Amino acid sequence: MATSHAAVWQRATVVDSTALTDDIRRIVLAPDHPAKVDAGAHIDVRVPIGGVLDRRSYSVVDAGPDGRTLAISALDSPRSRGGARAMHALRPGDTVEITQPIVDFPLRVGAAHYVLLAGGIGITAVMGMARVLRSVGADYTLVYAGRSRPALAYVEHVQNAHGDRLRLHITDEGNPLDVTELVGGVEPGTELYLCGPIRLMDAVRRAWIERELPYPDLRFETFGNSGWFAPEDFVVRIPRIGAEVTVRATETMLEALEAAEVDLMFDCRKGECGLCEVRVLDLDGDIDHRDVFYSERQKDSRGTMCCCVSRAVAPPGGTAVVTIDIS
Amino acid sequence: MKETTVDKILGHPLNAWYVAAWDHEVNRKPLARTVANRPLALYRTEDGDAVALADACWHRLAPLSMGKLEGRDGIRCPYHGILYNSAGRCVSMPAQETINPSATVASFPVVERYRYVWVWLGDAALADPELVPDMHQMDDPEWAGDGLTISVDCNYQLVLDNLMDLTHEEFVHSSSIGQEALSESEFTVHHDERTVTVERWMLGIDAPPFWLKNMRDKFPGFEGKVDRWQIIHFESPTTINIDVGVARAGTGAPQGDRSQGVNGYVMNTISPVTDRSSRYFWAFMRNYRLESQVITTQLRDGVSGVFREDEDMLVAQQAAIDANPDYEFYSLNIDAGGMWVRRLIERQLAAEGRLPAPVAAG
Ligand code: FES
Ligand code: FES
Numbered sequence: 087m088a089t090s091h092a093a094v095w096q097r098a099t100v101v102d103s104t105a106l107t108d109d110i111r112r113i114v115l116a117p118d119h120p121a122k123v124d125a126g127a128h129i130d131v132r133v134p135i136g137g138v139l140d141r142r143s144y145s146v147v148d149a150g151p152d153g154r155t156l157a158i159s160a161l162d163s164p165r166s167r168g169g170a171r172a173m174h175a176l177r178p179g180d181t182v183e184i185t186q187p188i189v190d191f192p193l194r195v196g197a198a199h200y201v202l203l204a205g206g207i208g209i210t211a212v213m214g215m216a217r218v219l220r221s222v223g224a225d226y227t228l229v230y231a232g233r234s235r236p237a238l239a240y241v242e243h244v245q246n247a248h249g250d251r252l253r254l255h256i257t258d259e260g261n262p263l264d265v266t267e268l269v270g271g272v273e274p275g276t277e278l279y280l281c282g283p284i285r286l287m288d289a290v291r292r293a294w295i296e297r298e299l300p301y302p303d304l305r306f307e308t309f310g311n312s313g314w315f316a317p318e319d320f321v322v323r324i325p326r327i328g329a330e331v332t333v334r335a336t337e338t339m340l341e342a343l344e345a346a347e348v349d350l351m352f353d354c355r356k357g358e359c360g361l362c363e364v365r366v367l368d369l370d371g372d373i374d375h376r377d378v379f380y381s382e383r384q385k386d387s388r389g390t391m392c393c394c395v396s397r398a399v400a401p402p403g404g405t406a407v408v409t410i411d412i413s
Numbered sequence: 414m415k416e417t418t419v420d421k422i423l424g425h426p427l428n429a430w431y432v433a434a435w436d437h438e439v440n441r442k443p444l445a446r447t448v449a450n451r452p453l454a455l456y457r458t459e460d461g462d463a464v465a466l467a468d469a470c471w472h473r474l475a476p477l478s479m480g481k482l483e484g485r486d487g488i489r490c491p492y493h494g495i496l497y498n499s500a501g502r503c504v505s506m507p508a509q510e511t512i513n514p515s516a517t518v519a520s521f522p523v524v525e526r527y528r529y530v531w532v533w534l535g536d537a538a539l540a541d542p543e544l545v546p547d548m549h550q551m552d553d554p555e556w557a558g559d560g561l562t563i564s565v566d567c568n569y570q571l572v573l574d575n576l577m578d579l580t581h582e583e584f585v586h587s588s589s590i591g592q593e594a595l596s597e598s599e600f601t602v603h604h605d606e607r608t609v610t611v612e613r614w615m616l617g618i619d620a621p622p623f624w625l626k627n628m629r630d631k632f633p634g635f636e637g638k639v640d641r642w643q644i645i646h647f648e649s650p651t652t653i654n655i656d657v658g659v660a661r662a663g664t665g666a667p668q669g670d671r672s673q674g675v676n677g678y679v680m681n682t683i684s685p686v687t688d689r690s691s692r693y694f695w696a697f698m699r700n701y702r703l704e705s706q707v708i709t710t711q712l713r714d715g716v717s718g719v720f721r722e723d724e725d726m727l728v729a730q731q732a733a734i735d736a737n738p739d740y741e742f743y744s745l746n747i748d749a750g751g752m753w754v755r756r757l758i759e760r761q762l763a764a765e766g767r768l769p770a771p772v773a774a775g
């Protein structure tokens with residue numbers, strides 16, 4: 087929402103860091119300037135990546151009274167861009183720079199029914215919402231899906247807190263989530279809040295549109311860090327200004343171009359606004375569109391891409407090269 | 414423990430229902446209203462539900478209240494045409510094929526009750542319709558009457574103070590309802606967590622002009638002394654309903670028999686607009702001669718004239734407060750009701766974390 091969008095940076099002290107699973111750590115921060123935390127809030131954290139401070143978004147999982155402590159959870163997987171490694175290295179007493187809690191994914195109280203759908207680490211974005219819905223006595227279902235039990239953070243916690251309202255889907259246990267069935271069973275007047283990998287988001291979006299449910303009732307948050315393919319290095323060429331830049335797997339295309347002093351416009355940096363659009367003149371490989379700005383039609387045309395989140399994918403046995411023009 | 418404060422500009426609780434408008438003011442044409450420092454765009458859906466959206470478009474903050482209603486429950490931003498639904502969700506972004514998932518404006522909880530549209534600007538999870546203050550006389554078939562709105566340039570607490578101590582009637586409203594008996598009579602004060610009551614009886618007095626007329630509406634040709642009552646009921650944070658009336662002296666009104674009298678309820682609920690302006694919704698309801706539209710209109714106009722005298726005083730008081738920033742408030746014994754109101758509000762502010770230290774319970 088417009089009111090809470092602008093980031094105000096402050097210092098926070100790490101008060102706890104606990105491994106929840108092999109890949110996920112819970113990190114509790116004490117901000118210098120506590121503020122009340124609403125459901126659906128995230129903070130941005132400045133993390134050192136390759137010696138440079140970069141910005142990563144993390145949902146606030148839970149918070150102490152008046153926001154005096156904020157718990158976030160970071161997944162460090164082979165696919166992550168390096169920020170998670172730095173987050174995992176944090177120990178009590180360390181300090182980091184964070185923003186105030188920002189709500190770009192607000193929960194609306196008052197819908198007839200709710201489905202909160204979390205894929206993997208996406209649970210962090212909807213746990214606070216589930217808590218509010220439980221406390222106001224709303225009709226909600228929390229659906230939590232993942233590959234295997236050890237990969238699911240907070241499973242026991244949500245089982246205890248939400249009992250019958252929880253539906254667990256664990257692929258390895260022969261109980262994978264069937265999106266078509268889930269969306270097919272949604273009652274009219276349901277708002278669905280979704281946070282998970284792009285494949286899940288895409289499947290839900292298609293099923294939702296297919297069933298002709300009101301699109302504004304499908305709520306989702308993406309930090310633009312999930313793609314169809316694992317990130318890899320690729321090359322960007324901008325013939326008009328004679329630039330050639332290699333984008334490393336651990337950085338975004340926008341970051342790489344900025345580092346090369348290419349003057350680009352952007353705003354959200356998470357694939358929503360479309361301001362970072364570049365025109366694709368030539369492509370060796372394919373595009374991993376990770377934004378929610380373009381329609382299917384626009385993505386399929388491969389004529390443009392949102393360089394803040396989207397990447398190039400290599401052709402078999404080669405390195406991707408994308409030739410672009412900029413505004 | 415914190416001392417009792419007399420902050421001259423009192424903050425307003427946010428976890429509360431405030432009246433944004435009379436029911437008849439909210440229509441199929443957007444209405445701009447600021448409540449508790451929050452500009453709102455109010456409108457009604459085709460299904461008749463009142464809606465309160467933040468009056469600033471997500472995109473560049475243009476006022477939605479200047480926009481047009483569209484479809485069953487939508488409103489279109491007048492600037493670049495983003496269409497929102499009544500939940501404040503963007504339904505269409507004209508210049509692109511998709512919808513930005515962040516594109517929302519706040520949609521505040523709304524309840525319609527007692528001829529008013531109430532909004533809740535604080536934590537929506539706490540917006541319990543049961544917390545709407547009791548103003549049932551407004552639309553109860555046993556009562557008749559009407560009211561108006563006063564936009565007054567003063568902090569809302571000055572209005573509460575004004576209504577919690579009616580000895581001012583003797584000086585501010587000398588031509589209609591004021592009389593010496595007011596400041597001479599005893600009064601009692603009670604409070605609990607959400608309410609404060611101030612009760613005052615004046616026995617065997619002359620009816621002031623306003624009340625003499627009302628008595629004669631019910632009892633043509635009435636002459637003689639009356640017993641007069643004012644029972645001020647405050648309900649947190651800004652509603653004050655005043656049970657007022659007179660009865661033939663000595664006919665048992667103080668003991669509960671009001672049959673030989675006339676009874677009215679002055680219904681007041683104050684919505685902070687900014688720190689220095691308020692919207693004051695009032696009505697005068699009566700439980701006799703319900704059939705008479707003439708009496709309804711006469712009472713509304715009569716009270717309106719009385720309240721204009723209050724408004725002049727309140728605006729002048731706020732101006733004097735602002736012109737004397739280095740002077741403080743002092744209190745009189747007659748302020749007991751108003752001071753309890755202030756304390757209940759301060760506790761609520763403290764509970765919301767918006768006042769440095771809570772006043773100890775008592
Ligand atoms: S900066 Fe907004 S989509 Fe890339
Ligand atoms: S300001 Fe509303 S659409 Fe641009």
Ligand SMILES: [Fe+2]
Nearest residue numbers: 582585586723
């Ligand atoms: Fe008055």
